[in-house]
Amino acid sequence: MSDKNHLYLVDGSAYIFRAYHRLPPLTNPQGTPVGAVYGYTTMLWKLAEDLDKAVGPTHLAVILDKASHSFRNDIYDQYKANRPPAPEDLVPQFPLIRDATRAFSLPCIEEEGLEADDIIASYARAAALQGWDVTIVSSDKDLMQLVSEGGNGTGAIDMLDTMKNQRIGREEVIEKFGVGPELVGDVLALMGDSADNIPGIFGVGPKTATKLIQEHGNLTAALDSAEAMKTSKLKERLIEHRADAEMSRILVTLKEDAPLPQPLEEFRLDGVPKEPLAAFLQDHGFTSLLRRLDAGNGSPSRSTDLNPAKQDNAGADAAPQGNRQDMPEMPAVDRDAYECVQTLDRLEHWVARALAARLVAVDTETSALDAISADLVGISLALGPNDACYIPLAHGGTDMFAEKPDQVELAAAIAALKPLLESDAVLKIGQNIKYDINVLARHGIAVAPVDDTMIISFDLDAGRSEDGIGGGHGMDELAQRHLGHSCLSFKDVCGTGKKQIPFGEVPLEKATHYAAEDADVTWRLHRLLRPRLAIEGGTRVYEQVDRPLIGVVAAMEREGIKVDRAALARLSEQFATTTARIETEIHEIAGQAFTIGSPKQLGDILFDKLGYKGGRKGKSGQYSTDQAILERLAGEGAPIANKVLEYRQLTKLKSTYTDALQDKINRDTGRVHTSYSLVGAQTGRLSSTDPNLQNIPIRTEIGREIRKAFVPEAGNVLLAADYSQIELRLAAHMADVDTLKEAFAAGEDIHSRTAREMYGEVTRDTRAQAKTINFAILYGISRWGLAGRLGVEADEAQAMIDRYFERFPGIQRYIVHTLEQVRERGYSETLFGRKTWFPRINSKNQAERQGSERAAINAPIQGTSADIIKRAMARMMPALHDAGLAPKDGSGVRMLLQVHDELVFELPEGDVAAAAPVIERVMAEAALPSVILDVPLGIEIGTGDSWDAAH
Template sequence: MDTDSTRPPEAGRPRGTAAADAAAGGEALPTVPPGERHLILVDGSGYIFRAYHALPPMTNPEGVPVNAVYGFTSMLSQFLTRHAGSHIAVVFDAARLNFRNDFYPDYKAHRPDPPEDLIPQFALIRDATDALGVCRAQSEGFEADDLIAAYAKAFLEEGPGRVTIVSSDKDLMQLVRPGVQLLDPIKQKPIREPEVFEKFGVTPDKVIEVQALAGDSTDNVPGVPGIGIKTAAQLITEYGDLESLLANAEKIKQPKRREALIQNAEQARVSRRLVTLDDAAPMPCPIADMAAKPPPDGRLEGFLKAMGFRSLLARLGKLGDGAEAPRRVGVPAAITHAPAPGPVPPDLAAPFGSYETVTTEPALAAWITAATAAGVVAMDTETDSLDARRATMVGFSLATAPGKACYVPLHHGSEGDMLAEPAPVQIAPERAFALLRPLLEDPTVLKVFQHAKYDLEVFARAENGGFATIAPIDDTMMISYAMEAGRRGHGMDELCVAHLNHQPIKFDEVTGTGKARIPFGRVPLDKATAYAAEDADVTLRLWLLLHPRLREEGSLALYEQVERRMVGTLRGMEAAGIKVDGAELARIGEDFASRLVVLEQQIHGLAGRAFNVGSPKQLGEILFDEMKLPGGRKGKTGAYSTDASVLEEMANQGIDLARRVLDWRQLAKLKSTYVEALASQIDPIDRRVHTSYGMAGTSTGRLSSNDPNLQNIPVRSEEGLRIRRAFVAEPGHVLLSADYSQIELRLLAHLAEVPTLREAFANGEDIHARTAAEIFHLEPGKVDKEARRRAKTINFGIIYGMSAFGLAARLGIPPAEGRSIIDAYFAQYPGIRQEMERCKEEARIHGFVRTPFGRKLWIPDIATKDPVRRAGAERAAINAPFQGGAAEIIKRAMVRLPRALQQAGLKTRMLLQVHDELVFEVPDAEIAATSAIVKDIMESVATLRVPLSVEIGTGHSWAEAH
């Protein structure tokens, strides 16, 4: 499924694979013609630090840290299977100090020492390079960049050829010229003169001049104070080089700039020496020794065994007995090895490509016969829109076995363009669909999709009546999500790289980008076939690989009973949409606009002058420069921070201006995000909005809502209530809201050993009042609103791992008081603290936590060295079982309700899912029957130690029903 712009996040090809794959897989290196000389120079330091920071701690059988060694070896070994060079070398830094420190001792002086557990890995990484049969180069007194410059120059002087430097280091961009390019190992894109010009504003031969002026804080290169890259580029463009500029410095019109150049002329010259790479540096490894060659016999296998790298041994086909696996430090093997794809099974290793373009009916009939005989076929659609409700199918693809796939074009050509090439020969859509219908409706043939919800909707709206019934189906995106929520993205590209070790063709490669992008229907058929058929091929291979794992991972029931059934449920909800009263929306917009004007006037009065309230920079100047209020903090741009946390803190201190600005921002956001956006998204035919539900975008199993996002409308505020009034029922109907009451707290009571909470829920008590009475030692009947409010904040805050500081900020009390309240809470409910610690420990040991129903929710940052990220991961580990459990409960209800309502003969339609609430449109005569069925199913889909409770409300608008 594709479009002529970009893909939806779930159906598309999200990037951002782990470091080992990003650095090594699928680089943009063209095939080397026989006899061509092509030197590849790998920046070893870049690989080392990327590997170290990407992987959690692990040790080899001797207890030596090896996470960076593993990542480096994985990246380089994968690179070697794909590189297109006649010569290759890895270049390392030899030592911290080099010749630049001789004339400028402060060069890189402020850089911290390498992490202690990385230092013993440097020698092992060099051993890994040797074991892979790759020449390595380093030289005392010189940086790796100097050696790279020297090798690039010497290689081209020896004879015709080209050089690719695998690095995105800006210091190496000065080397770019005809025959020399960089390759960004993360973005997998070449860096040539246009990219250098975009970065520095000058051609590569002028880069050192710009760097001399701008300096580099990372390397402690001083430059000229006050001159950045943009200004430096302007000056060098005007004067040609640094010396010419300094010679004419007195003629510079801007006083500050002129004085800075005059006073820091020598400093600029020193900076130029610091950034200039020495292409006469010694070359310890002769170029002849860099010739690409296989690893020495037995050396690589012996090294991998010694390190305990079993997955690398398996991938290379060298796994032998007796190889002891490396010991992980606080993380499981699954997490430790996540960045490196495992070996692709032999039956899935067929070459990609050589696909067929099907343009005749007999050819399509042959493919359909093959698919029927196979019993399983992977399918994908190509369209002209991200919106499945409005998309036209440009073509579709089929795959019947790994490497055996085809593309069937339907609407390729340039309709309406008199000057364009004539449309290519292709099957008439109505004839293609007539041939396809028996296959799609055949109950003995499994149809496999990646993001089936989109493709099924496209097929349903196809010409000639579409396809109402396509069954049975499987969805590789949801298979992956059922097993690995939170572990990685579930788009086709990411799954393909992670599981098949293959980088698929990118959409941009066939359609272009920006203004040059063409619709998919204009893509030449050979390119369209290569791209579209590959999608079907990848989908089939993913299904063959992932579906058997469902049972092994304990996720088969979750997938088959919940996730796969949600596809049809959500399609029905998206098609139904919900009616919006455009006139009411306009009235709300006018009211919000008037209130914004009043708030703006009040803000100006409090500030003492008019200013742009929407400008954080101007607001910061008002608060901290003019009003002299404390707490001003400037960011990297030099402007004061005025984000919500800063303003909330000031508002809690009684600063009215901060409170009014927060109110203005909230109202302005609601006006633009909902009032104005909703008006533009009302379907002109049915006067309803049709949100699109994301099925695999969250780490907890919850659904997301897009275009429009109906899940972020404020629940408690008057403004949120006003917006909900614009969502209405059709005449003769009401909206019915069914909302789970305190579902996450009920899950907490179910999981944690807290008898008093279970008793309170069993008896139908006010849980927040009960908590307040027990924590604050109040008589049950003496709990006032303030005590209950505090208890409610604590109850929900605990689920989200709220700290004492966070609680204090939320309640507007000193941090010490927040700590005492939390201590009192855990003293009263020790079982809750035990459950929280259990969740964190489960995440640390296994890399995931489980919902009460067994679903794995992965917590990737739980083993990170960054304390801030690790603390966030621990909070996520605490909350995930409750959010994930709540998501699973409401999904179970959602897949059962449509059938139950239909079997009861009711015309009620389920329209929305928002957090723990379902919204239905109910005929007036069916209110009682619908309420009973909905409440019964929602309260009985899960058996907990405390009862589930659902609150039902009805009304003409969503606001009245909620």
């Protein structure tokens, strides 16, 4: 260690809130909430260990906020006014956190009237002037004003971001702000801070603020320059809001000369005595931490095992780096340890063990991927690492004379397994267990309760992976990512191509290795991932939104929906006739026949033969002919482009729906059974595949014709219940836009209200423009994107965006605040706590960064919308059951489809009057009691003899 004094100042207030939001509610033996206290203690412990591994400090102090009021509130009474009060269960933990700091025998500094940042600034400057080096343990951008390289007898000041394990010096500050630390305050004064309610200059974001300071050198010069600027919105804003910027500069300035409550020398580190730390841990029941302390011979040190996955009680230091976690101590996968269960006695032995274990991983092997039609071939169970078995049920050749191995008779196996798989006392774990639920349901087994490792992974790591480019949630990917294990693949055991055999013909030894491994790996993943939900704040969305939906969606898939085969056949024939006519018209315009579906031939026709401008060749040497190119050409008056777009739409609808849906009709049920994925969309929306029923056009006549083919059984009707403008309603709530909230509360047409606010009048054109802008803004659209949608110049589109933000400033505050949070934390969050990660949000690649920014703006809104409709779905059938409307003997109300913001039901016509109010109430109240919205959720309900008629 260097002889030079090195002071570490820990921003304890930031630690407190990080700990609170990352840990579940915990109480000590006295019944006091201590979740944040436990997290704070483990984080402080981990910091001590990390510093011990590096060149540690000679002096250290933890700085806390004393109270919410500071001298800044006397300057500006709205300072931090929009911050909600501390959660009720956090308030009693504040004094305990101070006790925790002192239990480490560390100074705990706080002062009335000063914020923690001011105390940190005063100590940092005082120490640097004495020649000490200073490290501020924080990622707070305000504190970056203090960063200094030192020299001439003064020490250097840097920062340590423990979340990213990154040092922040002068170069890192310049990279973030575009200016040195001495000018950061000027940039902050221009851009403001929505979190602290510092006004800044309305409409000036980080890029503009940086550019102004770079060009003019400081805040005063930048403001003075406004008079000489050309007429623009920026000029108006700089002049009109100059006083706000000047006041903001005062608010962001850190007080660096406050009296020091304790002398610097009292911060010297002399180790952490076992007492009083041991007594503190004992008092609050932190037994696993107490064991760590004993193992470390009295102080947290580099020898102390801080891997929470190896402790009885996981601590807050378990936040993942990337999304890999250290493994709990488990043996390597040993496929030879698995048992092939071929007798009823051995099966009953495994069932008895599973009932005693209260937790079992389950996986099914089938003859096909479609759970509604596949035959059950075998079942695997796992009770621990390498403690797994495979129960073959339908192995052997399909020929009646083929030799079949010894195996438990299917009916006997189902009878033995049913009590286990239906027991409320045993948790069944699966990887995409919805599939297994549907397979086993066809054998009379209602599997419950369940956990799903695929969904747990999604709720923890949607969009995130170690390499920063996302990552799937399939078992093979999770096993490789988290366990470092490569699973046997299906082709390893069944082969590929013409040599592929059905799984039922795989020799039992090889089948056991493959099938039991799936259950074993699923058990291991559950052991690893499930504790992270509590540690990383995923419990709420998993338990309140996604987990209750597993069985609901499985039931919807089994229900399916009836389609009119004859109507589809007629549409296919009609589409074929129309596409043949359009093909002829395209060839006539081109002056020759060519393959319209060939991008190369089409590009040569458009740009070489017909001479249209703007053709771009890719690396392959052929022209791009994607949708955007064709729409641009159509907008410029190219008739062939319109024809090709129409041709493409018809051929796609024909192949994807009118032809394919006929092949998807189940021969046993006579219905189409889509498959829903709970992890298919990063924001949490359900996705539909095989067939995809969510991409049928809604507003086109062709789409309506396809929807007419979806029909009820005789005597029934279809009912469609649709959330009306739910994303705009959520935006009004989340961005706190009074004008929009008032409009929704009054039942106004929101697009007309927007048109009136923006244009002063409501006409067909202004309402249409307002509708486009309403939705486009929420998707983070650029000026060029909006210009393309509205058919105007980019400058005009920018003027519309500016006008929109002027009329609805809360929307811009929401966007700025959301992006600030995502850039800092790496993820967005819905009102229900669903995290969506954006690893490219700070990318130096402009396209990657801007794409992430657009997605990040919309993710909290679209994700909250998805969470709400999921909650409605989970509550729907119990509510209908309570109303006496549940399915029974082929009658009652059945929920069939979820498409975007819409739920589709089938029910007897006589039940509509009773069912509609129940459905509307459940959907309208779906957010409660977890989230209380400032706007009502509007529900539109329709019924009819087809999906189109109901919608």
